[in-house]
Amino acid sequence: MSLEGFEVAVVGAGPAGSAAALTLAREGVQVLLVERGTFPGSKNVFGGRIYSYALKRLLGERWKDAPVERFVRKEGITFMTADSSFSVEYESKDPTGSFTSIRSKFDKWLAEEAEKAGASLITDSRVDDLVLERGIVKGIIAGPDKIPTDVVIACDGTTTNLARKAGLASMLEPREVSIGMKDVIELPADKMEERLGLEPEEGAAHVFVGECSGGLRGGGFLYTNKDSLALGMVVGADDISTKKVPSHTLMDRLRNHRKVRRLIRGGKTIEYDAHMIPEAGPKMLTRPYTGGMLVAGDAAGHLLNNGYTFRGVDMAIVSGIAAAQTILEARKRKDYSAQSLQTYARRLREEPALKDMYTFSKVPRYLRNNRLYNVYPELVCNAAEAIYRVDGNRKRKIYKELRTQTKGKVSTISLIRDLLAGARTF
Numbered sequence: 001m002s003l004e005g006f007e008v009a010v011v012g013a014g015p016a017g018s019a020a021a022l023t024l025a026r027e028g029v030q031v032l033l034v035e036r037g038t039f040p041g042s043k044n045v046f047g048g049r050i051y052s053y054a055l056k057r058l059l060g061e062r063w064k065d066a067p068v069e070r071f072v073r074k075e076g077i078t079f080m081t082a083d084s085s086f087s088v089e090y091e092s093k094d095p096t097g098s099f100t101s102i103r104s105k106f107d108k109w110l111a112e113e114a115e116k117a118g119a120s121l122i123t124d125s126r127v128d129d130l131v132l133e134r135g136i137v138k139g140i141i142a143g144p145d146k147i148p149t150d151v152v153i154a155c156d157g158t159t160t161n162l163a164r165k166a167g168l169a170s171m172l173e174p175r176e177v178s179i180g181m182k183d184v185i186e187l188p189a190d191k192m193e194e195r196l197g198l199e200p201e202e203g204a205a206h207v208f209v210g211e212c213s214g215g216l217r218g219g220g221f222l223y224t225n226k227d228s229l230a231l232g233m234v235v236g237a238d239d240i241s242t243k244k245v246p247s248h249t250l251m252d253r254l255r256n257h258r259k260v261r262r263l264i265r266g267g268k269t270i271e272y273d274a275h276m277i278p279e280a281g282p283k284m285l286t287r288p289y290t291g292g293m294l295v296a297g298d299a300a301g302h303l304l305n306n307g308y309t310f311r312g313v314d315m316a317i318v319s320g321i322a323a324a325q326t327i328l329e330a331r332k333r334k335d336y337s338a339q340s341l342q343t344y345a346r347r348l349r350e351e352p353a354l355k356d357m358y359t360f361s362k363v364p365r366y367l368r369n370n371r372l373y374n375v376y377p378e379l380v381c382n383a384a385e386a387i388y389r390v391d392g393n394r395k396r397k398i399y400k401e402l403r404t405q406t407k408g409k410v411s412t413i414s415l416i417r418d419l420l421a422g423a424r425t426f
């Protein structure tokens with residue numbers, strides 16, 4: 001393939017990159033989509049759930065061709081101590097709002113959609129640098145190839161080398177990222193459905209808080225694929241390094257907890273992956289654009305993890321679309337200067353799905369409260385034990401029982417403060 005004559009280079013064929021390339025190619029723009037993996041998705045890790053609205057926005061009714069494993073009918077959260085657990089479940093009336101998928105299939109499919117729209121994809125090709133002329137980005141350098149383009153979209157994920165090369169980001173601090181780790185455990189569909197109380201082809205998404213993270217900031221997750229479970233943990237990188245907890249011990253805690261053990265029993269682990277997750281939000285970059293370049297997806301911190309929903313892929317798709325739309329506008333003006341591309345920042349702020357990041361912008365700070373991981377899950381479980389246990393001793397009223405459980409564990413002032421802060425944050 002000739003590497004001449006491209007107007008836009010999109011770096012990274014994850015959800016952000018493919019969405020951007022597709023949106024541009026559909027409008028007749030000459031787009032080159034460059035991926036370092038042997039195929040799109042070959043290197044990508046995630047938990048397992050994608051919110052459908054973003055794909056509908058990108059593809060209309062064709063979103064239904066996506067490689068869906070299961071539509072998520074059941075949501076659940078479990079608070080756990082070493083030997084007890086308290087779970088809450090919700091069954092959605094419309095499971096099509098989100099689905100589980102496997103990234104090696106999903107990213108490949110989405111990149112193929114971009115190709116069908118006219119984008120040119122090259123794989124196994126790592127972009128090492130930017131072509132810079134007087135501070136303006138004028139193309140990319142991939143191995144021996146210097147590829148001139150009018151504009152570049154960096155969709156190269158959390159550790160984004162390109163945003164740093166363009167002077168938009170500094171080195172990531174441990175407190176700005178989490179470490180995500182995941183097992184894929186093969187399990188026959190009927191067993192999985194029986195254990196999780198699902199109808200055939202329905203899926204579940206479940207989070208775990210407490211014992212599994214060993215007091216560290218974070219929690220566990222479980223998603224159902226067609227005939228496998230994705231079981232994993234997301235934990236603050238700074239907490240892991242300062243408390244010197246080996247990450248594999250956290251996965252062991254989760255796998256061996258009685259609540260999880262019986263769900264995965266007899267399953268065969270066929271994959272283990274780990275990856276970084278941006279937690280600092282959009283302020284991870286000084287700004288998401290510069291002369292000749294835009295940044296989208298994880299690379300721009302477009303991700304929202306508020307403890308009960310984890311949204312990276314939908315945010316990546318939406319920001320990829322926004323980047324492409326910004327370029328389509330700038331193309332009419334034939335002006336890719338920083339001044340022309342600054343409309344991208346406005347687009348991002350006005351995009352309803354991305355606004356959620358600002359609505360919940362205080363969540364990361366709230367979730368830094370260690371009591372959420374090493375005090376409250378235990379309180380919830382102990383209170384449930386006290387309420388449900390009937391052993392012939394005189395029972396106290398529930399309110400009194402709850403007061404007794406908090407004694408010595410958390411002061412009333414801290415409890416009220418945490419509740420109020422939670423109410424304000426969420």
Ligand SMILES: Cc1cc2nc3c(=O)[nH]c(=O)nc-3n(C[C@H](O)[C@H](O)[C@H](O)COP(=O)(O)OP(=O)(O)OC[C@H]3O[C@@H](n4cnc5c(N)ncnc54)[C@H](O)[C@@H]3O)c2cc1C
Pocket residue numbers: 011012013014015016017034035036037040041043044045046047048049050051125126127128155156157158161179180181182232233234274275276277296297298299303310311312313314316
């Ligand atoms: C354990 C874990 C669980 C998660 N669970 C969920 C979940 O359930 N739901 C959800 O929505 N999100 C989840 N996420 C987050 C989600 O995976 C990301 O937010 C999403 O993948 C971001 O998409 P992206 O396109 O911005 O970046 P990525 O998916 O990271 O894609 C970046 C692409 O760029 C390529 N690349 C990087 N550098 C270069 C280079 N120099 N040259 C060429 N190519 C390059 C990479 O190979 C990759 O294909 C999870 C993440 C982790 C780690």
